[in-house]
Amino acid sequence: MRTIAEIKESIEADFMRNETAAKLYGFTSGDSFAAFFGKLSVESVLFYLFAVAAWTLENMFESFRSEVNASIDKMKPHRPKWYRDMVLAYMKDRTLIPDTDEYDTADMTDEEITAARVVKHAVADESDDASLLTIKVAGEQGGRRCPLDAQTESQLKAYIAEIKDAGVRTALVNIAPDRFNCELDIYFDPMLLASAVESTCREAIQNYIENLPFNGEYTNMALVDQLQKIDGVRIPELRSATTVAAGESVVTAIDARCVPAAGYFEMGDVKLNMKVYNG
Structure with a gap:
């Protein structure tokens, strides 16, 4: 919705662009309204009154539109x-x-x-x-x-x-989260401790799978991308990724992507094979 000030400025701009008004008042078409008319001038007061009337009318139409939309929403099947x-x-x-x-x-x-x-x-x-x-x-x-x-x-x-x-x-x-399991080969920088890199990798995996948007899509590529950001990780190679829905015994292999049956994951068995990178 436009404010009264915005409507008044629009009226003033249209007035100052009017060539007939420019000849009558002696200004150049396109000049600033404030440069020729004071705030208490008859023109400024009239434009303010017009702006208030326009603002009131626009609000009435907006209120009416909202009521009509609300009525339509109640009448039609919901999405x-x-x-x-x-x-x-x-x-x-x-x-x-x-x-x-x-x-x-x-x-x-x-x-x-x-x-x-x-x-x-x-x-x-x-x-x-x-x-x-x-x-x-x-x-x-x-x-x-x-x-x-x-x-x-x-x-x-x-x-x-x-x-x-x-x-x-x-x-x-309304069920418990799907369990996410995976196995990766982590090639790490030998100047860092394997245990420290492994701990950071586990934390990154947990953060990724447990903070996906609700009912969001997990992808193998995104998991690898998260691991590649870790200092000391040279090559993260995903060997397998699986999921098990709550109450199920069937282990499902994740082929590139997966949306959890429950809408969210919890971290299950994560096996990290730490290997020294010899570049």
């Missing part, structure tokens, strides 16, 4: 992003205002609202045939992602059933 946002807005142990998808937070402090919003990470994906909307969620504990407890999961399912569009089938994924 996956809406479901993600609504799940992030879920408040534990609170009920919705009747016949709405909103909470009454008038009696809550900002701290209480933040504490009630236990879903810290969420993503919603529609299946290829649009027959199922999968919603992955995770909470946080000690600054690390974690699944929600069983009671909270049950309450969240009831909340989703209440807010979802009629006919939309949803599946809630």
Whole structure:
């Protein structure tokens, strides 16, 4: 939205470019308005009043546009992003205002609202045939992602059933992180201690896989890139990378890239074969 000052400046600029006005007032077309007219001049006051009227009208139209858009959003089926946002807005142990998808937070402090919003990470994906909307969620504990407890999961399912569009089938994924395993040959500078380089490499691997965006894509190339930044690492060669989803026994080899079933990873078995680089 434009401010009153911005609208007034626009009117003044148009006025100063008007050749007829320039002849009548004796200024050159394109000159500065402030150079010829004072703030209390009749022209300046009139332009201010016009600017206020225009600003009021623009605000009325903006308010009307927002109301229309809000009404349209309520009428049409919602997109996956809406479901993600609504799940992030879920408040534990609170009920919705009747016949709405909103909470009454008038009696809550900002701290209480933040504490009630236990879903810290969420993503919603529609299946290829649009027959199922999968919603992955995770909470946080000690600054690390974690699944929600069983009671909270049950309450969240009831909340989703209440807010979802009629006919939309949803599946809630609230599971422990996928375990990431890998084996690498690390060729390191012999002037550094192998144990020190290995420790730094393990930390880099953990930082990368556990700080991916929620439901973000892991890639073998990005992992190698992270290791190449470490002082003393000359060549990081990835020999294998695998993942195991929570509750599963099947080990899946990662071919170039992978999106975790839970939406996030935890570090599993990482084997680093430290080898002296003889360049």
